[in-house]
Amino acid sequence: MSTSTLRYDGRVAVVTGAGAGLGREYALLLASRGAKVVVNDLGGTHSGEGASQRAADIVVDEIRAAGGEAVADYNSVIDGSKVIETAIKAFGRVDILINNAGILRDRSIVKTSDQDWDLVHDVHLKGSFKCTQAAFPHMKKQNYGRIIMTSSNSGIYGNFGQANYSAAKMGLVGLANTTAIEGAKNNIHCNVIIPTAASRMTEGILPDMLFNELKPKLIAPVVAYLCHESCEDNGSYIESAAGWATKVHTARGKGAVLRPTIEDTVTPEYVEKVWSKVTDMSQAKHLEAIAHASGSLLEVLENLKNGDKDAVEDTFTFASRELILYALGIGATTKNSQDLRFLYENDADFSPIPSFFVLPGLLLSMSNPLVGNALPHSGADLTNILHGEQYLEIVDDLPTQGTLTTKGKVIDVMDKGSGAVVVTSCESFDENGRLLVKNQSCIFVVGAGKFGGKKDPSSDVVPLAPVPKRSPDSSVQYTTSADQAALYRLSGDLNPLHIDPSFALIAGFKTPILHGLCSLGFSLRAVLSKYADNNANLFKAIKVRFSGPVLPGQTLKIDMWQAGTRIHFLTTVVETGKEVISGAYVDLKSSPAKL
Numbered sequence: 001m002s003t004s005t006l007r008y009d010g011r012v013a014v015v016t017g018a019g020a021g022l023g024r025e026y027a028l029l030l031a032s033r034g035a036k037v038v039v040n041d042l043g044g045t046h047s048g049e050g051a052s053q054r055a056a057d058i059v060v061d062e063i064r065a066a067g068g069e070a071v072a073d074y075n076s077v078i079d080g081s082k083v084i085e086t087a088i089k090a091f092g093r094v095d096i097l098i099n100n101a102g103i104l105r106d107r108s109i110v111k112t113s114d115q116d117w118d119l120v121h122d123v124h125l126k127g128s129f130k131c132t133q134a135a136f137p138h139m140k141k142q143n144y145g146r147i148i149m150t151s152s153n154s155g156i157y158g159n160f161g162q163a164n165y166s167a168a169k170m171g172l173v174g175l176a177n178t179t180a181i182e183g184a185k186n187n188i189h190c191n192v193i194i195p196t197a198a199s200r201m202t203e204g205i206l207p208d209m210l211f212n213e214l215k216p217k218l219i220a221p222v223v224a225y226l227c228h229e230s231c232e233d234n235g236s237y238i239e240s241a242a243g244w245a246t247k248v249h250t251a252r253g254k255g256a257v258l259r260p261t262i263e264d265t266v267t268p269e270y271v272e273k274v275w276s277k278v279t280d281m282s283q284a285k286h287l288e289a290i291a292h293a294s295g296s297l298l299e300v301l302e303n304l305k306n307g308d309k310d311a312v313e314d315t316f317t318f319a320s321r322e323l324i325l326y327a328l329g330i331g332a333t334t335k336n337s338q339d340l341r342f343l344y345e346n347d348a349d350f351s352p353i354p355s356f357f358v359l360p361g362l363l364l365s366m367s368n369p370l371v372g373n374a375l376p377h378s379g380a381d382l383t384n385i386l387h388g389e390q391y392l393e394i395v396d397d398l399p400t401q402g403t404l405t406t407k408g409k410v411i412d413v414m415d416k417g418s419g420a421v422v423v424t425s426c427e428s429f430d431e432n433g434r435l436l437v438k439n440q441s442c443i444f445v446v447g448a449g450k451f452g453g454k455k456d457p458s459s460d461v462v463p464l465a466p467v468p469k470r471s472p473d474s475s476v477q478y479t480t481s482a483d484q485a486a487l488y489r490l491s492g493d494l495n496p497l498h499i500d501p502s503f504a505l506i507a508g509f510k511t512p513i514l515h516g517l518c519s520l521g522f523s524l525r526a527v528l529s530k531y532a533d534n535n536a537n538l539f540k541a542i543k544v545r546f547s548g549p550v551l552p553g554q555t556l557k558i559d560m561w562q563a564g565t566r567i568h569f570l571t572t573v574v575e576t577g578k579e580v581i582s583g584a585y586v587d588l589k590s591s592p593a594k595l
């Protein structure tokens with residue numbers, strides 16, 4: 001950022017409607033900093049009646065008295081070529097055009113006459129267009145130009161009694177968008193100012209304290225900066241008032257697909273069904289260009305063709321705090337010096353416990369109706385779903401902080417009689433689009449079976465692996481705490497099944513049960529400590545089936561069998577002797593023998 005004074009020496013500025021208010025302030029400021037200024041003003045009333053040379057002359061006199069250079073121009077902006085001609089004749093060029101002239105003819109819609117409509121549009125919209133059109137060839141030739149369009153919150157938000165004015169003001173935003181695109185290659189920038197200045201329009205509506213601070217003088221420096229060669233903005237909308245300014249953006253939601261497959265047509269009923277998704281702005285983004293809008297439409301069509309219409313996407317942000325909280329939630333403890341690397345961000349080997357990365361996929365599946373939508377009679381909610389199986393694969397080096405984008409979809413639905421099993425598949429990517437993590441979750445929906453669906457999994461579902469038929473090679477026991485679920489849930493899975501006794505009863509359990517993924521985390525800790533020297537980088541994948549519930553406070557026994565780089569394991573509850581994780585294994589990157 002330069003700290004030198006912003007000057008406009010050698011620049012010629014045309015300011016329309018510069019006889020008073022904002023336009024006058026722009027003209028005075030630019031002239032005081034070296035610009036030669038054309039002070040355009042027809043000298044009419046606020047509603048566009050009459051004409052007088054006085055307003056422009058007074059401002060020109062003020063500029064000259066202060067040692068600046070200026071000429072007056074009394075043409076209507078609708079005769080844009082004449083306005084620009086004044087600059088060319090007087091100063092030989094035009095570098096800056098501030099389209100500021102405007103009139104008001106406020107009427108409610110019913111009372112707005114054709115003349116009220118046409119006059120307001122002529123001055124604001126057509127006038128800005130004609131001046132811009134006339135200035136453009138000169139700016140192109142000199143490969144430089146700065147153009148300002150003046151919009152209004154009245155256009156952006158609407159304002160009672162200003163149908164003509166708000167429509168014209170929003171039209172100016174569209175005009176600026178295209179002017180910015182057409183001028184870009186010739187270093188002609190066009191930006192929009194959205195000022196709120198004290199006027200008849202705002203008097204009596206705004207509190208006195210604010211009204212008194214709505215001085216045009218406080219907005220002029222913003223416009224002056226937008227008109228300086230050092231300002232790189234092109235196509236920006238800047239709102240400013242009372243010594244404050246901000247950029248304003250359009251935002252586009254994520255939207256929803258309006259038909260089940262590309263062969264289907266869109267029906268009003270389907271539109272109604274997904275309307276909450278159509279209007280959901282929680283994942284809205286600003287698009288920089290029309291090409292991005294059409295590009296994302298192509299992506300939607302591509303997904304629809306590939307049958308991915310129900311694919312969902314979400315972001316997941318984490319840093320050391322989340323990693324440490326998760327590690328505590330699955331029983332990592334400072335009592336074990338080997339665990340410090342999971343609990344202390346300044347430890348030389350600080351790293352995530354790999355099972356942390358089940359979270360982006362799980363949270364995506366929980367925050368979207370993926371599972372319910374996949375069932376013929378829907379009916380999946382937290383009272384009847386149980387986590388059935390989980391597969392996690394780490395495909396690249398894991399960061400200790402960042403924002404992952406996770407894309408998920410349903411890849412299989414099975415009818416198991418006592419329930420339905422819905423399988424979701426999620427992939428998580430880092431900020432550079434690098435695939436980091438793959439997750440598969442089997443969700444057991446109790447009581448949702450018997451719909452005549454298939455029983456067996458598709459080949460895309462990662463299979464379980466039975467444990468070898470011999471005694472375990474090693475065993476580890478960990479006692480969970482009575483508050484294990486209360487702590488684990490803080491990592492994101494807030495399912496009340498794990499903490500709320502009355503909710504657990506509704507779901508068919510006498511007391512709250514532990515998260516399946518918490519038991520998975522305990523089991524993985526056992527494998528990493530026995531077979532990987534607690535080195536998270538050696539982890540590749542884990543697959544488990546949650547075959548029975550665990551209660552917080554129970555002790556888990558993890559029996560392990562080594563078969564090359566695969567460590568099979570079986571987790572049982574010591575107090576009951578019941579299996580709670582079965583068919584499970586961890587794949588390591590290299591054989592533990594080499595450790």
Ligand SMILES: CCCCCCC[C@@H](O)CC(=O)SCCNC(=O)CCNC(=O)[C@H](O)C(C)(C)COP(=O)(O)OP(=O)(O)OC[C@H]1O[C@@H](n2cnc3c(N)ncnc32)[C@H](O)[C@@H]1OP(=O)(O)O
Binds near residue numbers: 365
């Ligand atoms: C919406 C977004 C996602 C939300 C994610 C989850 C959020 C979390 O907060 C939820 C949790 O963490 S819940 C806690 C962890 N899970 C559990 O405690 C479930 C434990 N499992 C059970 O109780 C039983 O296995 C039980 C009840 C699941 C099944 O027992 P039964 O009904 O007795 O079934 P069974 O007769 O043994 O077998 C019938 C067929 O179903 C298959 N199957 C059994 N257990 C399965 C399981 N866990 N996962 C997937 N399939 C399973 C059997 O193989 C059998 O199929 P088949 O006849 O084809 O062999």
